[in-house]
Amino acid sequence: MQPADVTLETIRAARERIAGRTRRTPVLENATLNALAGAQLYFKCENFQDSGTFKARGATNAVFALSTAEIQAGVVTHSSGNHGAAVARAAGLRGVRAQIVMPENSSRAKFEAVYGYGGEVLRCEPTLAAREALAAQLVAETGATFIHPYDDPRVIAGQGTIALELLEDVPGLDLLLLPVGGGGLASGVAVAAKALRPAIRLIAVEPIGADDARRSFTSGTLSPSLQPVTIADGLRGALSARTLELIRRHVDDIVTVSDASIVRAMRTLWQQLKIIVEASSAVPYAAVQEQLLDIGGARVGIILTGGNVDLDQLPW
């Protein structure tokens, strides 16, 4: 596939492919949060997704899009977090081997999630170079297929299925808020949402300590953060050329929020919605709570990306 090869059609095909292998997640509304925001908020709850995050969508689409011949040697990825568990789960459903390269300093919970889905863990030094080198070596040695966490049109199309469901449940959305890290979710959702509803406004929200997407979006040139620092660990990744292109084409603006506001937002969501969302998930709502957006009276979709938290390490 070519870089821009993510379309409404590939996203619809992804939806067919992952149906029955992932969940259709609910949309929650809350009167208190609506009153605070002066808007109608619709929370798409990917914290209830299989594997605990939306990553199950992209990983499942990628694994099941491969032919029997292509996948016979299994799949490889590198991940310190949720993508690894999602790939292990999808490979388990398909009955093939999953080799997950993980930094040796990953949390016990992350290792256990991969083991729990039957994945093989390969530990490496905690650098991107070490992860990429080991993954490339495994591909070369075993013939397995590499599944990138976000720089892959099949993964992006899988994440885009969120928008199909949300716009079915709430057809009249005026605005959709997306978290952005590596850009897989943001670009997939943006392609689908703008195709289905050209008038919708799309705003991506990013932690200020990992604001490569905002800078790259503004300049038009990939500008990765050298040392991203944010509590939103799912959003530390940097855009790829592919995701930057899709985001520049379809997303209207990118705003940033501080870690303090992310923690406040996470706590508000727990308290009011009675659901568990991880810090990365709270990033879009943080922009609402801090009143960074002009949303008065609007119907606003907010994607809550996942619920994998360490209950012994809460940030308050």
Add this chain to the structure above:
Amino acid sequence: MQPADVTLETIRAARERIAGRTRRTPVLENATLNALAGAQLYFKCENFQDSGTFKARGATNAVFALSTAEIQAGVVTHSSGNHGAAVARAAGLRGVRAQIVMPENSSRAKFEAVYGYGGEVLRCEPTLAAREALAAQLVAETGATFIHPYDDPRVIAGQGTIALELLEDVPGLDLLLLPVGGGGLASGVAVAAKALRPAIRLIAVEPIGADDARRSFTSGTLSPSLQPVTIADGLRGALSARTLELIRRHVDDIVTVSDASIVRAMRTLWQQLKIIVEASSAVPYAAVQEQLLDIGGARVGIILTGGNVDLDQLPW
């Protein structure tokens, strides 16, 4: 109304009355918890109910069952917890005054919940005698109607609506697990469930440090705990003659669980279901997790009663 005046018909009428004024809550399933239990578990999520607990059902039914003449002077209750907020909310919907007697040592969150719904708070010493005396005085002085937290057929019928919804969503339940404190929920749900599905087995679960229901159920005589001690603060109340009678008629057994097992269960539910439930809500699942019940292969309903927790005071 007379003590036993809770029937499938009054529960159906309650459902009509509270429709649009409370939520129909979802039922969650989880593959991991099913595998651990060796059974099919169906969690009825009253943590998503308005006011944060199932108490909204009984309070709303009681408030809206009163005639305009009966309710013109408003309502009174005493509560250290969720019932007070639920009555304040229901009175606000009806546009009448709510006077909520609360022990002066209640948590700030409990006071704020009542204020948030427009209720008036009257503080008293933290004894049942003080609460009852002040509530009686308010009734005498203002002509307001007293709404007991559970010893009231309208409140019991309101709580029973949970069973109507759950058995619509999962008609083939073999077993239903209920938490029991004062017995409002347990007796209302038991009346409805046994009327709709006589073959269903009903087991109430109680904290061992507040086991008056188990002792009263066994002996047939009200045996309140003198000093209930349990983390499940919603279940410290003692059965009334009315709730004991209904529970002895319709519930098959009562088992007890320790506080340590309640905390373990609460944590498991947070981790796996990605939802916030309070300690009292985890009591029925604790009996499953501790393998106190013979449920192999069964379809088991579990009522999760509420989600009002202090996020700064988690029990782990």
